[in-house]
Amino acid sequence: MDRRMRKTRKAIFDAFIELLSEKDFANITVGEIIEKADVGRTTFYAHFETKDFLLKELCEELFCHIFDAVSEEKPEHNHIFECDSSDSVFLHLLRHLQNNDNNILKLLYGSNNELILRYFKSELLQLVASQQDLFEPKKSEKIPDSFRINHIASVFAETVRWWVDNGMKESPETIAEYFYLSV
Amino acid sequence: MDRRMRKTRKAIFDAFIELLSEKDFANITVGEIIEKADVGRTTFYAHFETKDFLLKELCEELFCHIFDAVSEEKPEHNHIFECDSSDSVFLHLLRHLQNNDNNILKLLYGSNNELILRYFKSELLQLVASQQDLFEPKKSEKIPDSFRINHIASVFAETVRWWVDNGMKESPETIAEYFYLSV
DNA sequence: CATATTATCGAACGATTTGTTCGGTAACAA
DNA sequence: TTGTTACCGAACAAATCGTTCGATAATATG
Numbered sequence: 001m002d003r004r005m006r007k008t009r010k011a012i013f014d015a016f017i018e019l020l021s022e023k024d025f026a027n028i029t030v031g032e033i034i035e036k037a038d039v040g041r042t043t044f045y046a047h048f049e050t051k052d053f054l055l056k057e058l059c060e061e062l063f064c065h066i067f068d069a070v071s072e073e074k075p076e077h078n079h080i081f082e083c084d085s086s087d088s089v090f091l092h093l094l095r096h097l098q099n100n101d102n103n104i105l106k107l108l109y110g111s112n113n114e115l116i117l118r119y120f121k122s123e124l125l126q127l128v129a130s131q132q133d134l135f136e137p138k139k140s141e142k143i144p145d146s147f148r149i150n151h152i153a154s155v156f157a158e159t160v161r162w163w164v165d166n167g168m169k170e171s172p173e174t175i176a177e178y179f180y181l182s183v
Numbered sequence: 184m185d186r187r188m189r190k191t192r193k194a195i196f197d198a199f200i201e202l203l204s205e206k207d208f209a210n211i212t213v214g215e216i217i218e219k220a221d222v223g224r225t226t227f228y229a230h231f232e233t234k235d236f237l238l239k240e241l242c243e244e245l246f247c248h249i250f251d252a253v254s255e256e257k258p259e260h261n262h263i264f265e266c267d268s269s270d271s272v273f274l275h276l277l278r279h280l281q282n283n284d285n286n287i288l289k290l291l292y293g294s295n296n297e298l299i300l301r302y303f304k305s306e307l308l309q310l311v312a313s314q315q316d317l318f319e320p321k322k323s324e325k326i327p328d329s330f331r332i333n334h335i336a337s338v339f340a341e342t343v344r345w346w347v348d349n350g351m352k353e354s355p356e357t358i359a360e361y362f363y364l365s366v
Numbered sequence: 367c368a369t370a371t372t373a374t375c376g377a378a379c380g381a382t383t384t385g386t387t388c389g390g391t392a393a394c395a396a
Numbered sequence: 397t398t399g400t401t402a403c404c405g406a407a408c409a410a411a412t413c414g415t416t417c418g419a420t421a422a423t424a425t426g
Contacts, residue, residue: 185393186393187393187394212384214383214384224385225387228384
């Protein structure tokens with residue numbers, strides 16, 4: 001990975017992010033990206049097989065790295081979960097989401113592309129599954145595990161969406177409280 | 184609205200739905216649609232300004248009509264909500280979703296287009312808002328109404344998604360129970 | 367510093383897709 | 397029967413896609 005490669009890769013990502021603030025993903029063309037990134041057409045296709053792969057790699061850089069950071073943060077922290085815990089994995093995740101370039105989160109959520117949610121949720125599912133027994137099972141002998149895990153991940157994802165759509169005015173602590181009170 | 188217009192409109196919808204079972208929305212071209220619908224290119228654009236409008240109108244036909252049917256079903260039914268109610272609006276909605284051509288639901292959910300979820304959720308938001316006081320407020324003085332309504336609608340939408348993704352094996356009654364136990 | 371590697375460029379390309387135009391045909395409603 | 401209008405099919409320019417090529421310049425390595 002050259003310095004050249006790193007630079008063009010960054011230029012393309014930046015241009016792409018800027019375009020995401022102007023229009024939906026579906027209406028962004030490769031031509032626009034390379035013009036704004038000031039990069040040759042050949043170069044773009046040397047880096048990304050297609051526009052969708054560009055989005056995919058951006059999501060990976062954004063989400064996966066955040067999840068990695070969070071999970072490394074508390075490697076062997078396995079105490080019993082408490083709902084109002086001010087030190088939970090999910091609160092830490094919210095903090096990372098807030099710090100890690102709020103704008104990108106907003107752009108991704110607003111780009112009208114289902115794939116983004118999928119990347120986010122697939123990461124969430126793993127996280128929830130790994131912490132599943134930490135949630136109180138409630139009135140739920142009837143509810144299948146599959147549903148329960150999916151439910152918790154969905155509520156978190158939709159909580160974040162609400163947060164982002166409303167301008168992220170609340171603190172991560174507040175959002176975490178909403179989440180725990182709801183789930 | 185001619186008989187001619189109704190026929191071509193249906194032909195286009197049918198072709199579109201069939202294509203949705205084969206590929207993502209983004210990869211479907213107008214050319215494919217008119218070929219499968221056996222309709223002239225001019226005719227397509229006389230009916231739908233663009234591919235997105237076709238999707239929009241399909242969603243409206245599917246979702247809005249279902250919601251209309253449900254809300255008309257119990258116009259002045261305002262009794263206090265009970266969690267295990269076997270006669271709630273949401274259970275009726277699930278029954279309609281099941282009857283109304285299960286396949287389309289699956290195709291729409293699988294077409295990788297965010298807009299579909301938006302249509303569905305915007306309808307849900309109205310429904311939930313109209314029935315908001317029927318849900319027990321739980322431990323929720325802290326939680327803003329906006330969040331609460333959004334949460335309930337999201338949980339319902341994601342519950343339906345789970346149902347669809349898993350093949351809709353469960354009965355509407357079972358799904359309604361999962362929903363009420365979770366929300 | 368010298369050299370081999372390789373990422374980038376720019377131009378050009380055929381292939382698809384888009385959305386529109388036009389005149390002619392045939393189905394429809396009154 | 398008559399006037400309206402939806403449909404067709406062909407053709408069109410414009411935009412976009414993904415690829416090819418040879419030339420250039422930045423980079424890593426010895």
